[in-house]
Amino acid sequence: MPGSGPAQRTAQRTAQRTSTALKLHTIICSTRPGRVGPSVARWFDDFVREHGKFDGLLVDLVDFNLPLLDEPQLPIMHSYQHAHTKAWSTSVSAADAYVFVCPEYNYGPTPVLVNALDCLYREWNYKPCGFVSYGGMAGGVRGVQVSKLQVTTVKMMPMAEGVGIPMVAQMIDDRRVFTPNDLITKAAARMLDELHRWAQALKPMRG
Ligand SMILES: Cc1cc2nc3c(=O)[nH]c(=O)nc-3n(C[C@H](O)[C@H](O)[C@H](O)COP(=O)(O)O)c2cc1C
Numbered sequence: 001m002p003g004s005g006p007a008q009r010t011a012q013r014t015a016q017r018t019s020t021a022l023k024l025h026t027i028i029c030s031t032r033p034g035r036v037g038p039s040v041a042r043w044f045d046d047f048v049r050e051h052g053k054f055d056g057l058l059v060d061l062v063d064f065n066l067p068l069l070d071e072p073q074l075p076i077m078h079s080y081q082h083a084h085t086k087a088w089s090t091s092v093s094a095a096d097a098y099v100f101v102c103p104e105y106n107y108g109p110t111p112v113l114v115n116a117l118d119c120l121y122r123e124w125n126y127k128p129c130g131f132v133s134y135g136g137m138a139g140g141v142r143g144v145q146v147s148k149l150q151v152t153t154v155k156m157m158p159m160a161e162g163v164g165i166p167m168v169a170q171m172i173d174d175r176r177v178f179t180p181n182d183l184i185t186k187a188a189a190r191m192l193d194e195l196h197r198w199a200q201a202l203k204p205m206r207g
Contacts, residue, residue: 022199024054024192025095026132029102029113031062036134036168039178041101044132044163047188053196054097061112064088068115075121085119092123097199098156099130099191103168104143109150117150124154126205128198130191132163139164157198161191 026045030037041058048056066084073079080086092098102113117124129151133140141164148158163184165171172178180188 019055021053021055022096022196022203023094024048024056024097024099024195024199025059025091026056026099026101027116028058028060028062029100029116030110031112036172036176036178037101037103039172039176040132040134040165040168043178043180044099044101044188047185048099048192051189051192053192054199057095059091061116064091064116066112066116066119069118071119075119078122088116089120089123092120095127096203097128097130097195099132099195100147101132101134102140102143102147103135104133104138104140107142107146109143109147113147114150117147117154121154124151124156126155126157126202128157128159128195128202130159130162130195132165132188132191134165134168137166139166139168157202159191159194159198161187161194163187163191 026041026048028037028041038060045056045058048054064084064087066088071080071082071085073081080089100113102110105111131144131147133144135143141162144162144164151158165180165184168178171180
């Protein structure tokens, strides 16, 4: 793979894992300075390990620094010119399932998530995904409903079970550590159980 920046290193680390468990990428879907996404995602990535069914990896979109889609060929052609797209493709290819950790921006998904989904096609196909969303009163779920339309178009299967975290700022301390309540951890366990069933079921479809 060309290049040696953070995106390439993340993609290489991703591709080099040897566990036989199904691989789950927890993807941080906000990139702005001061974001709370990493606090929520670090908790969830630890929870994946505690849950025990998946080989989990935390992936941060900020490391890939994807520009707005700039490939001349359509993503469905799987013919990429740019190192950033190749690195993103390597990372996404390595997973059997995804959890998007995402806020809603103006009742919709973050533009970086929309763009990261748009940049690839086959890499997403026939894989399940879940959402850990957060925000104000609505816990980011309006953005998730919009994302569900987009993920099905790249042939992913979104889970009905999800984790919505209202008033997220109140659950993050001054060291930027997120502490969930019981409702949140129960919802996370339910979503991961379901995601694992779907990940097993869809794997044979990918040949
Ligand atoms: C552009 C923008 C739009 C936002 N729109 C919403 C919204 O529609 N609903 C909501 O609950 N919070 C909204 N918020 C507040 C976010 O929930 C809050 O800032 C959260 O921390 C954003 O996630 P991040 O810190 O990981 O970027 C918005 C924030 C930004 C920056």
